[in-house]
Each structure stands twice: as C-alpha cells, then as structure tokens.
Amino acid sequence: MANTMSANTVAGSLRFKISFLLSSILSVAVAYGSDSITNASTGKLLLKVELTDQPANEFVLLKTGDAQGSLKLESVTNSSAGNSNALVLTVSKVGDQCGVVFVRSAEVESGQWYDLTFRARTEKRENDRGYGLTISLQSRDGRQLCARTTLPEVGGEWRDYTVALHSRLSHPAVTLTITMSEPGTIWLDDITLRQRQTGREMRTP
Amino acid sequence: MRTSDSLRALLLLLFTWSTVAPAQQRFNPPPPLSVEEAARQAELGSRGVRLHDPSTIVKCKDEYWIFYTGRDVRSYRSKDLVKWEAGPVVFSNSPPWVAEAVPANRSGRDFWAPDVIHVGDRYMLYYSVSSFGKNTSAIALATNPTLDPADPNYQWNDEGIVIKSSPRDDFNAIDPALFQDADGSLWMPFGSFWGGIKMIQLDPKTGKRIAPDSPVYGLAHYDSIEAPFIYRHEGKYLLFVNWGFCCRGTNSTYEIRVGRSDKVTGPYLDRDRKDLLVGGGTQVLGTEDVFIGPGHAGILKEGDKYWFGFHFYNRAQRGSSTYAIRPMRWDKDGWPVVEKALK
Numbered sequence: 001m002a003n004t005m006s007a008n009t010v011a012g013s014l015r016f017k018i019s020f021l022l023s024s025i026l027s028v029a030v031a032y033g034s035d036s037i038t039n040a041s042t043g044k045l046l047l048k049v050e051l052t053d054q055p056a057n058e059f060v061l062l063k064t065g066d067a068q069g070s071l072k073l074e075s076v077t078n079s080s081a082g083n084s085n086a087l088v089l090t091v092s093k094v095g096d097q098c099g100v101v102f103v104r105s106a107e108v109e110s111g112q113w114y115d116l117t118f119r120a121r122t123e124k125r126e127n128d129r130g131y132g133l134t135i136s137l138q139s140r141d142g143r144q145l146c147a148r149t150t151l152p153e154v155g156g157e158w159r160d161y162t163v164a165l166h167s168r169l170s171h172p173a174v175t176l177t178i179t180m181s182e183p184g185t186i187w188l189d190d191i192t193l194r195q196r197q198t199g200r201e202m203r204t205p
Numbered sequence: 206m207r208t209s210d211s212l213r214a215l216l217l218l219l220f221t222w223s224t225v226a227p228a229q230q231r232f233n234p235p236p237p238l239s240v241e242e243a244a245r246q247a248e249l250g251s252r253g254v255r256l257h258d259p260s261t262i263v264k265c266k267d268e269y270w271i272f273y274t275g276r277d278v279r280s281y282r283s284k285d286l287v288k289w290e291a292g293p294v295v296f297s298n299s300p301p302w303v304a305e306a307v308p309a310n311r312s313g314r315d316f317w318a319p320d321v322i323h324v325g326d327r328y329m330l331y332y333s334v335s336s337f338g339k340n341t342s343a344i345a346l347a348t349n350p351t352l353d354p355a356d357p358n359y360q361w362n363d364e365g366i367v368i369k370s371s372p373r374d375d376f377n378a379i380d381p382a383l384f385q386d387a388d389g390s391l392w393m394p395f396g397s398f399w400g401g402i403k404m405i406q407l408d409p410k411t412g413k414r415i416a417p418d419s420p421v422y423g424l425a426h427y428d429s430i431e432a433p434f435i436y437r438h439e440g441k442y443l444l445f446v447n448w449g450f451c452c453r454g455t456n457s458t459y460e461i462r463v464g465r466s467d468k469v470t471g472p473y474l475d476r477d478r479k480d481l482l483v484g485g486g487t488q489v490l491g492t493e494d495v496f497i498g499p500g501h502a503g504i505l506k507e508g509d510k511y512w513f514g515f516h517f518y519n520r521a522q523r524g525s526s527t528y529a530i531r532p533m534r535w536d537k538d539g540w541p542v543v544e545k546a547l548k
Contacts, residue, residue, distance in 0.1 A: 152398040153338025162372040
C-alpha cells in the first residue's frame with residue numbers, strides 16, 4: 001500500500017525504516033526516546049513514541065552552515081497527559097538551518113496530504129511575539145524536499161498546532177524536520193504525523 | 206510629483222498629524238519629524254502617511270487611490286501622488302459571513318492587506334480576514350462601480366469569499382494581489398508563510414475563482430514569505446514577494462525580492478536562475494537609511510514613468526509604518542531597479 005508510515009517491525013508493506021545513519025549535513029547533539037507499536041492493520045495508532053529518559057536515537061539536532069543550538073529533554077507540567085517530558089530546542093544561531101530532525105523515515109507519495117500536530121510553548125519574549133517554525137518532509141540528505149510549511153507565530157503557553165503538508169514528490173524515506181527562523185528556545189511535545197487519507201501515523205516523541 | 210521642499214515638508218507634517226490623531230486614543234504616537242527630516246524623507250519617497258500593507262495604486266477619474274490594512278478597510282486618495290488624504294472606509298458593518306468563517310478575527314471588522322483592480326465597469330477590491338499566526342483565513346471581494354464617494358453610483362457591495370483556508374490547507378488565504386494579463390485573464394497570487402505564495406485564476410466577470418476545484422499554483426516559498434505582487438514587463442512576468450517578518454517596528458526584517466517567468470503560472474526564477482519555490486529571489490529593496498523593512502510592493506505606470514509603492518517602518522518615528530513611492534526603471538536585462546530618491 002502506498003503512502004504508508006509504519007515501522008519496519010510491522011509486517012507487510014507498511015514500513016518505517018529506522019536508521020541511525022545521519023546525512024553529511026546533520027550533526028548529532030543528543031538523541032532520546034523509545035517507541036511502542038500497536039496494531040497496524042486497523043488503521044489506528046501505528047507507532048507511538050513515548051519520551052523516556054532512555055536514549056534511543058529518535059531525534060537529533062539539525063544544524064547546517066554556522067548554526068548553533070542544542071536539544072534536551074526536560075520534565076514539564078501542563079504538557080500532554082501522561083507525559084512529563086518535552087523536547088527542548090534551543091537555537092542560538094540560525095545559520096542555514098537549525099532545528100530538530102526525527103530520524104525515523106517514512107514513505108510519502110506525490111499529491112498526498114500529511115497532517116502534523118504538536119504542542120508547543122515558549123517563554124515570553126520582549127517583543128511579545130512567537131517564533132517562526134518551518135516543518136519539512138525531506139530526504140535524509142536534504143536534497144529532495146517533498147513538503148514544507150512555515151508557521152509564523154509559535155509561542156506563548158502550551159498550545160496545540162496543526163500543520164498540513166502536501167507532498168509534491170514521492171519518496172520512500174523522508175524525515176520530518178522542524179527548524180526555527182530565529183534564535184530562541186521552544187518546548188515541543190506530542191508530535192504526530194498522519195497521512196490524511198489513511199489515518200496511519202508516526203508519533204514522536 | 207514636483208512640490209517645493211518646504212511645502213512638501215509642511216504637507217507631510219499635516220498628514221502625519223491627521224493620521225496620528227485617531228490613533229492617539231490607543232497608542233503613544235510616534236515623535237513628529239523635524240521639517241528638515243520630513244523634507245529629506247520626502248525626497249527619498251516617503252509620503253508621510255501612516256499605513257500598513259498598501260494596495261496597488263489604482264486610478265479613478267482624476268484621483269489615485271490606495272487601500273490598506275485596518276478596521277473596515279481604509280483608503281487614501283491623491284491627485285498628484287504626493288499629497289495623500291484619508292479617504293472613506295469600505296465597510297460600515299462587518300460582512301455577515303465573517304464571524305462564522307473566521308471567528309478569531311477580533312472585531313469582525315479587522316481587514317488586512319487589500320488589493321484593488323479595475324476590471325470592466327467596476328472596481329474589485331479583495332481583502333483578507335484572518336487572525337495573527339493562524340491560517341483560518343479568507344480572501345473576499347467587494348465591488349464598486351466607482352471609487353469617488355461623490356459619485357451617485359458609489360456603493361460598495363460585498364460579494365463574499367473568494368478563497369479560504371484552514372489548518373487542513375498548506376496555505377494562508379491572505380495578502381491577495383490582482384493581475385490581469387494581456388489576454389484578459391485574471392489571476393490572484395496570495396499567501397503568507399505556511400506553504401508560501403499560491404495563485405488561483407479568477408473569472409473576470411464575477412471576480413470569483415474560475416472553478417471551485419481549479420488549480421492552486423505554487424509560486425514561491427521561503428521560511429518567511431508573504432505579500433506577493435505580479436507585474437508584466439516586455440512579455441515577462443515578475444513576481445515580487447516579501448521575505449522576513451513584518452510588524453515589529455524597527456526590528457522588522459521585511460525585504461522585497463523578485464523572480465521572473467515566461468508564464469504567469471511560473472516557474473519564477475531569480476537572476477541566478479534559482480526557482481523562487483526553493484528559496485530563490487533577487488533583492489529589489491531592503492532596509493536602508495530610516496526606511497526599515499520595505500514591503501507590499503506595487504507598481505504604477507503613468508505614461509513612460511514607473512512608480513514603486515511600498516510601506517516601511519520609519520526608524521525616525523519608532524518604527525511607525527509609513528507609505529512611500531519611488532521612481533523605478535528597468536535595467537538592460539529587464540529587471541526592476543527602484544531608484545534611491547525622487548530626483
């Protein structure tokens with residue numbers, strides 16, 4: 001079946017290729033997480049990655065050019081129910097790109113829609129504004145961009161966000177990246193990517 | 206465009222005060238400019254009137270008109286492109302569909318980034334309804350047979366939504382710009398952040414989308430992009446866009462970029478032949494002097510002269526957004542060049 005996002009531990013054509021090979025444009029700062037897989041055949045939850053304190057190489061810092069930043073897990077309140085950790089991305093210098101890449105890859109198909117949902121918060125800024133976040137589905141080496149969208153204002157107290165991604169290319173193994181448009185710190189949680197038609201999802205962390 | 210410096214400076218001060226007055230009830234007004242500074246900025250194109258997101262200049266009878274972001278869609282009018290006076294607002298009430306389509310719009314009467322075009326026997330004004338940072342938005346159409354409020358036929362009619370967006374879309378339905386091609390076809394580029402600049406074709410007779418499922422063309426993308434404008438010159442289509450962030454006063458990072466195409470639907474390539482869809486864009490105008498963050502480009506051709514309209518954040522007035530018009534020309538390769546000063 002085309003346009004699937006599932007795990008390589010799931011039989012059949014639904015595949016997530018968990019790879020720890022990083023492209024030349026990526027540099028690893030930290031990686032945490034673990035995952036559990038539920039029924040793939042019903043179209044319900046396929047993959048759920050719960051944040052734990054155990055490193056499992058689920059996400060890494062993405063920085064290109066002279067970007068500088070860091071990633072860490074932080075215990076939080078007022079985030080998602082039953083999850084006390086959030087992913088904290090700090091960008092001190094944007095460079096060409098600075099953000100987080102989720103290393104699991106997924107197959108996408110040209111013309112299909114993918115919906116990303118996540119929760120986020122930031123500290124209050126002097127200018128009272130949020131941060132621009134760019135979300136991409138791209139090949140591991142960054143050369144093939146399948147879908148990209150930018151939210152102009154993400155910030156303030158914990159809030160749910162929904163982002164539609166329309167893939168203009170087919171690709172067997174894209175990764176999800178979230179980058180910041182300007183220096184700052186953002187807390188992320190409950191990041192879930194679904195294919196719109198099938199409802200299959202990749203959830204991380 | 207020729208006025209003595211002293212008269213121009215006086216006019217600038219008068220217009221600044223007149224536009225500041227209503228805002229004083231809510232905001233700390235920006236410091237007034239000295240006569241000398243006002244005159245200097247006027248020579249650099251400032252028209253001294255406070256506005257944000259100006260439309261393309263359109264002419265009705267012997268007057269030029271621009272519309273801009275604000276409650277009920279606001280306007281300015283001018284007979285000479287130098288002296289601008291506040292014109293009437295478009296709406297006296299919120300169109301009935303607004304509250305349902307975009308409930309987060311604060312008052313139902315905050316309308317953004319209008320653009321206007323004269324097609325057939327009427328003026329078509331497209332305006333945005335949205336809320337900050339969200340893409341639950343709509344672009345709608347209002348029409349009027351004339352822009353002259355003294356004309357007995359003057360009457361704005363709201364024609365409703367042209368296109369809308371929600372979190373299930375990869376675009377934000379705001380910042381419309383209108384372009385009518387030589388063959389009469391009507392196009393509307395639009396967009397802000399999200400998936401970048403998109404475009405739909407409109408029916409020139411109705412002003413609405415040519416078909417409900419007509420293509421949504423992708424024209425340009427960048428991490429921060431909005432405010433498109435298309436202009437045709439010597440058979441080439443030029444797409445102007447804004448990169449950067451608006452609305453941050455002197456910290457705004459807006460700049461105007463351009464790409465060019467043989468077809469209105471693209472691909473638009475910059476001078477280095479980089480596609481605007483993958484981050485290409487040749488800078489046309491960036492921050493300089495007190496003119497911070499120029500944005501919302503529009504071109505007016507009068508005779509053999511070209512005028513380039515935009516807003517900027519005035520460093521000398523704590524970043525107050527201000528309208529400017531500068532002469533522009535085309536270089537030997539057909540790319541636009543915005544002159545530094547009026548002379």
